[in-house]
Amino acid sequence: YGRLHPKVKKEALRYLKLGTNLERWKEENPKLFPKRKKVLEELKKRLESPMPPEKKVGKLKIFKANWNVGDxxxxxxxxxxxxxxxxxxxxxxxxxxxxxxxxxxxxxxxxxxxxxxxxxxxxxxxxxxxxxxxxxxxxxxxxxxxxxxxxxxxxxxxxxxxxxxxxxxxxxxxxxxxxxxxxxxxxxxxxxxxxxxxxxxxxxxxxxxxxxxxxxxxxxxxxx
Structure with a gap:
């Protein structure tokens, strides 16, 4: 739990490197472009940083009937x-x-x-x-x-x-x-x-x- 799959990480970094989304912001909303660029740079930094410690998955609690029909x-x-x-x-x-x-x-x-x-x-x-x-x-x-x-x-x-x-x-x-x-x-x-x-x-x-x-x-x- 809380682990980034290698394939997902690779695809995200590839998408960030292409910069397609960022270019669209530059054309359509120049004022917010610097802010958007900063957000994506921070995201890239997080993706390339070591992952936090693995989290334990809580045990699924299932309630089961105690009796049978007819009891x-x-x-x-x-x-x-x-x-x-x-x-x-x-x-x-x-x-x-x-x-x-x-x-x-x-x-x-x-x-x-x-x-x-x-x-x-x-x-x-x-x-x-x-x-x-x-x-x-x-x-x-x-x-x-x-x-x-x-x-x-x-x-x-x-x-x-x-x-x-x-x-x-x-x-x-x-x-x-x-x-x-x-x-x-x-x-x-x-x-x-x-x-x-x-x-x-x-x-x-x-x-x-x-x-x-x-x-x-x-x-x-x-x-x-």
């Missing part, structure tokens, strides 16, 4: 940061369980790099309409719907998991089961990009959705 994730509501502590402590759902289903894996560009080769990937999660005291059985969750969104009418709530494996572990997301036969994501689910999981306030995000559903009288609350 069922368990989360026990608790605080992991000071930002969540008060909300969790006041909540009646502290230490209760909720479930998420991985329904899609989205891709996004990395700058101007070709997306076929370089891209970020993240998981799209749907939250089940359920909160309980204990880990449920498959016979139970097979019959549950997903929690409706408080922000988008007639849509389920989506969470986008951009986090690293370390952050998901810190949050406390656990794999309960993998279902390779789970339906493939819809085109819309693959394009979901909003409501990204913030590992510092994930518990608060979950509690907001539960509180909204509870106020609407539609929450499947099995903690009562």
């Amino acid at each position: 069922l994730l368990l989360y026990q509501i608790h605080s992991t940061t000071e930002y969540e502590f008060d909300d969790v402590e006041r909540s009646k759902w502290k230490q209760k369980y909720v479930l998420f289903r991985v329904v899609a894996i989205t891709r996004s560009n990395i700058g101007s790099l070709p997306m076929k080769e370089y891209y970020h990937s993240s998981n799209v999660l749907k939250m089940y309409n359920w909160v309980g005291d204990k880990i449920p059985s498959k016979k139970e969750w097979e019959h549950w719907d997903f929690l409706p969104s408080r922000m988008h009418e007639n849509e389920p709530v989506y969470f986008i998991d951009w986090n690293s494996k370390r952050e998901d572990k810190k949050i406390g997301l656990e794999l309960l089961e993998s279902d390779s036969s789970y339906p493939q994501p819809s085109e819309k689910e693959q394009e979901i990009v909003n409501y990204c999981i913030n590992p510092n306030i994930f518990a608060c995000m979950v509690l907001k959705e539960l509180k909204y559903a509870d106020q609407m009288g539609i929450l499947n609350d099995q903690t009562k």
Whole structure:
């Protein structure tokens, strides 16, 4: 990184030696000709000077999805940061369980790099309409719907998991089961990009959705 290719240097010096561009300035703009000549002389001097030390190329950071489509994730509501502590402590759902289903894996560009080769990937999660005291059985969750969104009418709530494996572990997301036969994501689910999981306030995000559903009288609350 930061190296001038020999062929480029040779071609640039050849062009400067020809002076074609400089002659055009002499004819079309005599007043600025001396200034332009000085700029080109300085450029020639720089090209002929030793190059600065080689710079290290920073490692390209690529975010990869942690889960597979069909994975069922368990989360026990608790605080992991000071930002969540008060909300969790006041909540009646502290230490209760909720479930998420991985329904899609989205891709996004990395700058101007070709997306076929370089891209970020993240998981799209749907939250089940359920909160309980204990880990449920498959016979139970097979019959549950997903929690409706408080922000988008007639849509389920989506969470986008951009986090690293370390952050998901810190949050406390656990794999309960993998279902390779789970339906493939819809085109819309693959394009979901909003409501990204913030590992510092994930518990608060979950509690907001539960509180909204509870106020609407539609929450499947099995903690009562």
